[in-house]
Amino acid sequence: MISNRTFAERTPQVWMEEIRTVTPPAGCAAIWFFGQESMVFKGQQTVIHVDPFYSNYLEHHYGAKRAFPSLLQPEDVTIADYVLITHEHEDHLDRWTLTAIATQCPQARFVAPACCRPILEADCQIGPERIIDALTGDWMELAGKDEQEQIRIKPVPAAHETLQTTGSEREHRYVGYLIEMNGVKLYHAGDTLVYPGLPEMLLEERIDIGMLPINGRDYYRNSRGLIGNMNYREAAELAAQAQMDTVIPLHYDLFAGNSEKPGYFVQELYERTPGQKCHVMARGERYVYVSPGAFMK
Template sequence: MSTQSSIQMRTAATLIGEIGRLAPPQGCAGIWFFGQESVAIKGRRTVIHVDPFYSDFLEQQGVHRTYPAPLRPEDVTIADLCLITHEHEDHLDPWTLKAIASQCPEARFMAPAICRTLLEEEAGIAPERIIDALTGEWMELEGTGAERIRIKPVPAAHEELQTTGSEREHRYVGYLIEMNGVKIYHAGDTTIYPGLSELLAEERIDVGMLPINGRDFYRGSRGLIGNMNYREAAELAAMARMETVIPLHYDIFAGNSEKPGYFLQEVYERTPAQKCHVMARGECFVYVSPRAFGRD
């Protein structure tokens, strides 16, 4: 085994161990960042993965990462729920999901209805473990240790709003997640559309995670579907009154990237009181809400 592989193995073990050990008190949540839009979130005991993308599936197609995935599919042995925002391979990675489904037999998977066939046929997930991400209403689920969690899929426009059936069956979604007294918004891949900032402002979001890589003619000509850019993301965080904002989707593919420093500068100049955090690869960020420890 090469030195680089050994280091990677140790790093993965450390990350998974950390996810298992962390026990945030009420009003707090642990967030781990693994590149692109792959994050793990932990409440009191429940672990949620969003868009876990750890296989070398795209590498085999000649699409190379700028750095190795901090985890491999077989490393993910702790998962209660996986949230998938849409069917693109860097968000719905069937090889990673197949491993999670096998290694975490109690885990459930939520995704837009259009993804169900991929989840069943490519990832081998049993139909009864899949929940359709129908937008516009909160769903209550039971996590580990009877922990109550709430999930609300939110329409995403990547680059436009699309439905695949009923008006609640959006092709692209983000997620509002409420657990352990913390409300988190993971935007998925989206541009800003009329009504989005107002919808989010009503939710009193503690942590908003937003893509910042943007879109342009040249990326569009290569078939890359775009997102909000860093200026739009900074404005959305302010308009939606997010307590803390974290940028996503800027680092894995050289041809579809952005500098997170631009986002930080934009936030600082536009709304200097806005809390903002750029996460390191594999970092655990423990968010402490204003309501934790009786501070509110």
């Protein structure tokens, strides 16, 4: 049984126990937030991690340091069925975390852009049979943890700051993910700008809950080699155009030189589209999303 705890009382073991024991009813999804774009989703029994970045080692991130220590360490992650990677940057493809998950969760499978496969195989020691290339444009039907649970995942092109392919036209270097589980459709955008056709494509998908980066980009960050994303105004407009039921901002809190104030995003929504639901997640929070169709006969 999960008891109410203060943040100081929450430990990695508490989070893993939450993830293991929480079972959302039909039409609901449990979501955990661990900073930057590190998210955990659970429908019925299946647990999906997206961009788990839990190590404190940054080899190439331009001298950046975490604004706060990681809430989890790689060795803490003992529950994972699928791990989705949006691109190869180390705050999204964390080799130390993925190596630990691959060892500690032998049933886990890893979905990533095809250009990430050599890193996953060589650096993370993940067997090729456990890796699924994130080819954009089509839904993948994947088995859930329970034999009656079905998971659908659709990689979506992301423009970070440009759309790039590394092979065929479906082998995008940067991706986001549409995820359908337990009667809920989620969209994790990864790192991206808004590009032509993205709002219309997302509108067709009728997204229940969207997770969008808001940290933006500018000349000075570009000059330091930092590749940017949509800003909070663009994210607010995208959520409105795509008619997302609820939107969560991401990628604003982990590095002081590449951050944003999520309150700006909330204010933008309030002033321009006051009917748009949003939720700013606290670090380590478990948020249970209830879709409009939940509890309906």
